[in-house]
Amino acid sequence: MVFNTNKKMKKILIIEDEMALQESLGGLLSEKGYQVISALDGETGLNLAKKENPDLILLDLILPKMSGFEVLEELKKDLKTKEIPVIVLTNLEGIGDVEKVIALGAKSYLVKAEYTLEEVVEKIEKALK
Amino acid sequence: MISFKIFSECKKYKIPLWQCPQFLFLILGLVIIFSIIFTYLIGAKYIQDLATLTLLICFLTIVLFILAFSIVNSFENLLSVSRLKSEFIEIVSHSLRTPLTNLNWTIDFFLTKNPNKIEKEQIEQLRFLKESSKRMEDLISKLLIVSRLEDPTFFQSKEEISIEEILNDIIQKAKDKIEKLKLNLELKIQKDLPKIFANPFYLKIVLESLLDNAICYNKESGKIEIELEKKGKNIYFEIKDTGVGIPKEDQKYIFQKFFRSENIAKFQIPGTGLSLFITKKIIENLGGKIGFESIENKGSRFWFLIPTKK
Numbered sequence: 111m112v113f114n115t116n117k118k119m120k121k122i123l124i125i126e127d128e129m130a131l132q133e134s135l136g137g138l139l140s141e142k143g144y145q146v147i148s149a150l151d152g153e154t155g156l157n158l159a160k161k162e163n164p165d166l167i168l169l170d171l172i173l174p175k176m177s178g179f180e181v182l183e184e185l186k187k188d189l190k191t192k193e194i195p196v197i198v199l200t201n202l203e204g205i206g207d208v209e210k211v212i213a214l215g216a217k218s219y220l221v222k223a224e225y226t227l228e229e230v231v232e233k234i235e236k237a238l239k
Numbered sequence: 240m241i242s243f244k245i246f247s248e249c250k251k252y253k254i255p256l257w258q259c260p261q262f263l264f265l266i267l268g269l270v271i272i273f274s275i276i277f278t279y280l281i282g283a284k285y286i287q288d289l290a291t292l293t294l295l296i297c298f299l300t301i302v303l304f305i306l307a308f309s310i311v312n313s314f315e316n317l318l319s320v321s322r323l324k325s326e327f328i329e330i331v332s333h334s335l336r337t338p339l340t341n342l343n344w345t346i347d348f349f350l351t352k353n354p355n356k357i358e359k360e361q362i363e364q365l366r367f368l369k370e371s372s373k374r375m376e377d378l379i380s381k382l383l384i385v386s387r388l389e390d391p392t393f394f395q396s397k398e399e400i401s402i403e404e405i406l407n408d409i410i411q412k413a414k415d416k417i418e419k420l421k422l423n424l425e426l427k428i429q430k431d432l433p434k435i436f437a438n439p440f441y442l443k444i445v446l447e448s449l450l451d452n453a454i455c456y457n458k459e460s461g462k463i464e465i466e467l468e469k470k471g472k473n474i475y476f477e478i479k480d481t482g483v484g485i486p487k488e489d490q491k492y493i494f495q496k497f498f499r500s501e502n503i504a505k506f507q508i509p510g511t512g513l514s515l516f517i518t519k520k521i522i523e524n525l526g527g528k529i530g531f532e533s534i535e536n537k538g539s540r541f542w543f544l545i546p547t548k549k
Contacts, residue, residue: 128340
């Protein structure tokens with residue numbers, strides 16, 4: 111699914127299995143002028159990351175086919191995708207989950223339910239600067 | 240004394256006494272002491288009859304083995320209960336919040352994308368929808384905190400934090416609400432306050448709840464006064480409002496789970512009845528104290544003290 115094909119703009123990959131979140135988050139980001147690509151499962155997300163080399167990855171943790179933890183591990187193993195910043199966007203908020211994700215190399219960890227759409231977009235824009 | 244403590248500990252687990260590890264340990268200890276004395280007495284009397292003595296020791300060993308087995312079993316039961324509970328919390332936090340986030344973000348997107356295309360009335364309705372789903376989210380978050388409060392690992396992750404910084408962030412976030420009610424906010428923060436050792440997430444919940452109460456239960460054009468200062472080895476926080484206050488007969492219940500005062504229901508102020516319960520638990524776990532004074536229709540003053548040291 112491609113929302114906007116403006117190539118000069120920064121590219122954001124959203125790996126998220128909830129269609130409604132893909133639509134709202136992807137929609138607002140592409141309205142702000144970002145090129146948004148998205149995947150509804152971990153495996154497709156990982157392949158897209160390797161192929162498209164995005165500037166930022168937004169990653170959910172509970173995903174079909176391959177979990178967010180596994181995707182993050184694979185991304186950090188591969189020299190090609192190692193440097194891409196990853197923001198974990200999830201509703202899991204166990205202390206263990208946060209620690210695990212940060213240890214695996216994620217840039218930050220956001221609990222979706224705690225933010226409005228605008229606040230999340232603001233944080234994403236800050237991370238891209 | 241010890242046995243009293245054991246009984247109250249076992250009551251806390253909500254399991255029968257014969258399944259409670261502490262109680263079983265006590266019995267095990269008593270059986271061992273009794274066995275030693277008994278074996279000595281019987282042994283002294285029947286020293287010639289080795290068969291009886293061996294049988295007796297075998298019997299006692301079996302009793303001890305059964306007791307030890309029950310203890311291990313009861314520990315396993317307790318562990319599985321706490322595992323089930325944390326699994327349940329995970330399920331609630333993820334599965335219940337995901338559809339709510341979908342709803343919230345879709346409304347957000349709709350409102351930011353099409354503010355000119357939607358009629359004013361519909362925008363208003365969307366805001367109602369958003370307000371309701373926010374309340375639901377708030378309730379889920381608080382229920383999760385309540386169930387985690389009973390977990391001893393809950394308060395383990397602490398760091399050095401500045402209470403002043405957290406307070407300023409929270410006030411910044413509440414600015415819209417304060418302006419909407421035309422409230423006059425007065426801040427008295429002592430300079431160079433020492434840092435405290437706590438978990439920032441939970442301290443934020445405390446300050447947010449107290450400020451939110453002072454805003455929501457206030458009257459239009461009312462006043463909120465916040466004081467933050469060092470008192471001995473403690474940090475003292477106080478928040479005063481000129482709101483609806485708490486009726487005298489309700490004051491003893493306000494730190495209870497789900498309690499909401501009658502006058503609040505009358506004013507139709509939304510809330511979960513969990514904030515003050517959570518706040519008190521967090522403050523107590525930080526080794527602090529919380530208190531309040533309130534006069535109906537005049538306002539309330541809430542305060543807490545928390546130690547600056549670890």
